[in-house]
Amino acid sequence: MSDRRLRVSAKRMLTSSICEIELRDPAGSALPPHPPGAHVSLETPAGQRRSYSITNPASETDRYVIAVHRQPDGRGGSVSVVDDTEIGSLLTVSAATSTFDLVEAPRYLLVAGGIGITPIRSMLHHLLEQARARVRLVYLTRTREETAYAEELAHPDLMDVVVLHHSAVSGRADLWPWLAEPDDQTHVYCCGSTALMDEVRALTMHWRPSHIHFEDFAGVDALGGTSAPFTLTWEPTGEPIGVAAGETALDALRRSGVRTPSSCGSGTCGTCRLRLVAGQAEHRDLVLTAQERESFVMPCVSRAAGEAITVAPL
Ligand code: FES
Known part of the structure; x- marks a missing residue:
């Protein structure tokens, strides 16, 4: 995933805690395509790597627009992006990538909760251009004031497409009427x-699994289950690195001075992908396909299946 320096060309607060940031190439060049549902990984001014969904339509080729929920109790990435950038700031940003692909289908039901609207909004715009009659969006937030893009999505033009639900006003949303009848189309x-994704998972147990899609940045617990120690060899230097039972392969690489990009730390964003050169991996990520697992590994969550693996940068 190649990085480039992009300029913050616009910035505005959508709500008291959600900030929209527009990123453009400083020379005005087009950006790598961003399919609906894609995200970028960027380096925050404080030096962390974080992933953010792109919210503008895929047809806009000259900008990536992200919306960042500032979380003062988080790990600091969102606070740095919101507080430490201004128009003109340059950020190191990956090309857009997607683990939440919009497949061709006769109809679509989009369900967004809170900041989860960001990839869903890019999907909605794409589908409005192509298949307006075949898409519905259910958008759940606590209040209108906390709703990103409230004015746009509550516009009368979208009355037949968007259902907005504010739990502080109307109580807990009942998604069952939307999901009770499994629909192959x-x-x-x-x-x-x-919590929302768990609820949708539970309510769609009777649907075909291939028809239910989640953008799950929460990911997996890297050290959950059994985590035995193993040896990780970094191919470029040949250095064997001991990975302790309570440590991730990514942390062990960092401890040994290997700088390799990462973002979610939970096996969902795809940023930390390395080549699997030798040995068998115990794959714990939610990103790689069965075929990719033969050649790649996500060190933020995955480990050696035996005593050792050898990895290399892409
Ligand atoms: S950092 Fe996101 S998959 Fe590893």
Whole structure:
């Protein structure tokens, strides 16, 4: 995934805690394509790597627009992006990549909770251009004031497409009427809190799994289950690195001075992908396909299946 320096060309608060940032090439060049649902990984001014979904339509080739939920109790990435950037700031940003692909389908049900609207909004715009009659969006937030893109999505033009639900006003949303009847013609796309995604997962147990899609930045617990120690060899130097039971392969690489990009730390964004050169991996990520697992490994969550593996940069 090649990085480039992009300029913050616009910045505005969508709500008291959600900030929209527009990124453009300083020379005005087109950016690598961003399919609906794609995200970028960027380096925050404080030096962390974070992933953010792109929210503007894929047809806009000259900008990436992200919306960042400033979380003062988080790990500091969102606070740095919101507080430490201004118009003109340059950020190191990856090309857009996607683990939340919009497949061709007769109909779509989009379910967004809170900041989960960001990839869903790019999907909605794409589908409005192509298949307006075949898409519905259910967008759940606590209040209108906390709703990103409230004015746009509550516009009368979208009355037949968007259902906005504010739980502080109307109570807990009941998604069952939307999901009770499994429909082979409909694909469901959901992004939001873990609780919302768990609920949609539970309510769609009777659907075909291939028709239900989640953008899950919460990911997996890297050290969950059994985590035995193993040896990780970094091919470029040949250095064997001991990975302790309570440590991730990524942390062990960092401890040994290997700088390799990462973002979610939970096996979901695809940023930390390395080549698997030798040995068998115990794959714990949610990104790689079965075929990719033969050649790649995500060191933020995955480990050696035996005593050792050798990895290399892409
Ligand atoms: S850092 Fe996101 S998959 Fe590893």
